[in-house]
Amino acid sequence: MSQAELTAVPAPRTAPRALWAFGILRSELATTLRRWRTLALLGVLAAVPVLIGIAVRIETGDGSRGGPDGGGGPAFLSQVTNNGLFLVFAALSATLPVFLPMAVGVVAGDSVAGEASGGTLRYLLVAPAGRTRLLLVKYASVLVFCLVATLVVAASALAAGALLFPVGEVTTISGTRIGFGEGLLRAGLIAVAVAVSLTGFAALGLFISTLTDSGVAAMAATVGVLITAQILDTMPQLEGIHPYLFPHYWMSFTDLLRDPVHWDELTRNLGLQALYAAVFGSAAWARFTTKDVSV
Amino acid sequence: MTDTAAEAGETEAETGPVPGSVIETRGLTKRYRGGQLAVDGLDLAVPAGSVFGFLGPNGSGKTTTIRMLMGLIAPTSGTAHVLGCRMPAASRTVLPQVGALIEGPALYPFLTGRGNLVRFDSADPAADPRTRRARVENALDRVGLAAAAGKKARTYSLGMKQRLGLAAALLQPRGLLVLDEPTNGLDPQGMREIRSLVRDLAAEGTTVFLSSHLLDEIEQVCTHAAVMARGRLLVQGPVAELAAGARGRLAVTTPDPGDAARILAEHGATGLVTEGDRVSADAPPGGTEPADLNAALVRGGVRVRAFGIERASLEDAFVALTGEGFDVAG
Numbered sequence A: 001m002s003q004a005e006l007t008a009v010p011a012p013r014t015a016p017r018a019l020w021a022f023g024i025l026r027s028e029l030a031t032t033l034r035r036w037r038t039l040a041l042l043g044v045l046a047a048v049p050v051l052i053g054i055a056v057r058i059e060t061g062d063g064s065r066g067g068p069d070g071g072g073g074p075a076f077l078s079q080v081t082n083n084g085l086f087l088v089f090a091a092l093s094a095t096l097p098v099f100l101p102m103a104v105g106v107v108a109g110d111s112v113a114g115e116a117s118g119g120t121l122r123y124l125l126v127a128p129a130g131r132t133r134l135l136l137v138k139y140a141s142v143l144v145f146c147l148v149a150t151l152v153v154a155a156s157a158l159a160a161g162a163l164l165f166p167v168g169e170v171t172t173i174s175g176t177r178i179g180f181g182e183g184l185l186r187a188g189l190i191a192v193a194v195a196v197s198l199t200g201f202a203a204l205g206l207f208i209s210t211l212t213d214s215g216v217a218a219m220a221a222t223v224g225v226l227i228t229a230q231i232l233d234t235m236p237q238l239e240g241i242h243p244y245l246f247p248h249y250w251m252s253f254t255d256l257l258r259d260p261v262h263w264d265e266l267t268r269n270l271g272l273q274a275l276y277a278a279v280f281g282s283a284a285w286a287r288f289t290t291k292d293v294s295v
Numbered sequence B: 001m002t003d004t005a006a007e008a009g010e011t012e013a014e015t016g017p018v019p020g021s022v023i024e025t026r027g028l029t030k031r032y033r034g035g036q037l038a039v040d041g042l043d044l045a046v047p048a049g050s051v052f053g054f055l056g057p058n059g060s061g062k063t064t065t066i067r068m069l070m071g072l073i074a075p076t077s078g079t080a081h082v083l084g085c086r087m088p089a090a091s092r093t094v095l096p097q098v099g100a101l102i103e104g105p106a107l108y109p110f111l112t113g114r115g116n117l118v119r120f121d122s123a124d125p126a127a128d129p130r131t132r133r134a135r136v137e138n139a140l141d142r143v144g145l146a147a148a149a150g151k152k153a154r155t156y157s158l159g160m161k162q163r164l165g166l167a168a169a170l171l172q173p174r175g176l177l178v179l180d181e182p183t184n185g186l187d188p189q190g191m192r193e194i195r196s197l198v199r200d201l202a203a204e205g206t207t208v209f210l211s212s213h214l215l216d217e218i219e220q221v222c223t224h225a226a227v228m229a230r231g232r233l234l235v236q237g238p239v240a241e242l243a244a245g246a247r248g249r250l251a252v253t254t255p256d257p258g259d260a261a262r263i264l265a266e267h268g269a270t271g272l273v274t275e276g277d278r279v280s281a282d283a284p285p286g287g288t289e290p291a292d293l294n295a296a297l298v299r300g301g302v303r304v305r306a307f308g309i310e311r312a313s314l315e316d317a318f319v320a321l322t323g324e325g326f327d328v329a330g
C-alpha cells in the first residue's frame, strides 16, 4: 500500500481530486440500490404492471378486444387490450399516487436518519464526508432512485404489455394517431416526467430525515405527509392551497399523450417540484449542517 | 497527505495553538439540549507522541468531549484545537489525519466487513480511489480480520465489530488516533490484543488518545493521563507523576498493633487503619523521614516485624482526587 501511495502522491492532485469526490456518490448509490430493502421495493413496483396486465387479459380473455369499458380503475386501462404500450401509461397512472411515492418516501426518509440510528453517520462525518457533501450525495441518490423506480415500472409494463397484448400505432388523447416509435418516445418522456414529479417530495423526505435520529420514524413521517397531502388535494374546500400541494400536478404527465403536447400543467409541475426541492433542500441543509450528531 | 499538511500548517499560523500539543482545549463546555452539563470548562493538552489516557467513570463526559473534538457536536462554549487547527471549522483538513472509534463501532449490517471499509474509505475525499483496495486489505490484515472480511457484518461478534471499527480508523496513516473505550465489551483476550495493537501504533509514532473507565488499562498502556469526574477535569499529566502525586501508604506489621497505632498518631500520621497485626496509615508528608517513625516505634516498645511504604497506584491517585471510589457518576 505504501508503495502505491508514494507513487500516487507526486501526481497532480487537483484534477483527480475533483473526481475522487464522486467515490462517495458511487458508494452511496451502490449501498442504496443493492440493499435487500430497495430491491424488495423495486420488485413490488415491477410486479404491479404485470398484475394489471394479467388482470386485463383475464377480463378480456374471450377475445372481445376493446369491448365497451365503463371506466373505473386507472386511466388508459381500456386501451391496453388494443395496444400493449398503453400498459406503460396505465401502470404509471396506477403507481404514481401511492406506490411510487411511498417507495421514494421510504428511501428518502431513511437516507440520513437511518445512518444516524445505525451510528454510521458519525463515522461518515469523521471520515470526513463533509456535511454539505453528504447531504448532496444523499439527495442525488434519492433522485436516482426516483428515476430507477419509475423506469422499473415502465420497463416491466412495456415487457408485460408486449407479451400479453398486440402493440402498434398509438391513438393519442386528442384522437390523432402516432407511430409506435413515436409512442415509445412519448412513453420514455412520460417516465422522466413521472420521475421529476417525485423530486419535490424526495426533498421533503430528506428534510424530515434530518430532523430525527430514528430511520423508522422518518420513513413513517414522510409517508404520512404524502398521504395527508393526497387527502388535502381531494378536498374541494381547500381549493385555494391545491396549486401548492406537491402531488397536485402529478397527473399532468398524461398531457404528453396529447397531440400537440399540452405543456401548461407540465411546466407548472416542474416549477412546483423545483420550489419544493429548493425550500426543503435548503431547510435540510440548514438543519443538517448545524445538527448535533450525538448518537 | 502533503498538501493537507501544508493547509494544516497555514491554519496553525493563524490560530497559534501551543506547539507540541496534538489536542488542546480551552474552557471546553457542553450542555446538551436537555440541560445536562456534560463537560464543564475542560482545559486539555495532549502532547504529541503520547499515549494519552482519558480516564473517568461512565457518564463523566469522555464521549461528549470526543464528539466535540471530532466536530460531531458544537461546544456550548470554549475552543478545541486538533492537530493545530480549530475544530469543527477545520474538519476537512484535520479529520483525514485522524482515525476515530467513537462510542463503539457502527457498521452497515447488510454489507460485508470489507464492504464497510470500502464505504468509509470512499467517504474521505482525501483518499485516492486507486489505492482503496490495498488500504482496505491492509487495515483488515492489521486487525486480524482478513479471513472474515467477506462475511456480512451482521454475523460479526462484538469483538469482530470492534476490530472492524479499529480497521476503519487505520485506513490511512494517521497523526492521531482517538479511541473511545476500545476494549468495552471484549473478553480478556480481545482486550490484550487491542492493547498490544495500541502499543504498536504508539511505537510507530502515532499519538493515541484513549478513553477508558478502566484504571488498569490506562496504567498498562498510557504515558499520560487525564482524569475526569462529573464533566470536570481533575488532573492531567504523565502517568508516573500522577501516581507519585498520590501519597503511598505506610504499612507496619507487628504483634502490638494498638501501641503502634497510638505512636504513629502521636507522630502526626493520618488515615490509620488497623487490621489484625497490620497497621497502615497515609505516608507522612514530605518533611518526615519514615525511618524516624520506625525508630520511634521501636523506642516505644513496639516489636516491628515489617515496615514499609507501599507505592501508590493510579487508583489511589484517583481516590485521593475524588474522595470517592471509582463508581458511576449520577
Ligand SMILES: Nc1ncnc2c1ncn2[C@@H]1O[C@H](COP(=O)(O)OP(=O)(O)O)[C@@H](O)[C@H]1O
Pocket: A294, A295, B032, B033, B034, B036, B037, B038, B056, B057, B058, B059, B060, B061, B062, B063, B064, B065, B330
Ligand atoms: N445525546 C445526549 N443528550 C443528552 N445528554 C447526554 C447525551 N449524551 C450524553 N449525555 C449525558 O452527558 C453526560 C456525559 O456522558 P458521556 O459523555 O457519554 O460520558 P462518558 O463517555 O464518560 O461515559 C452523561 O450524564 C450523559 O447522560
Ligand SMILES: [Mg+2]
Pocket: B059, B062, B063, B064, B103, B180, B181
Ligand atoms: Mg462514553
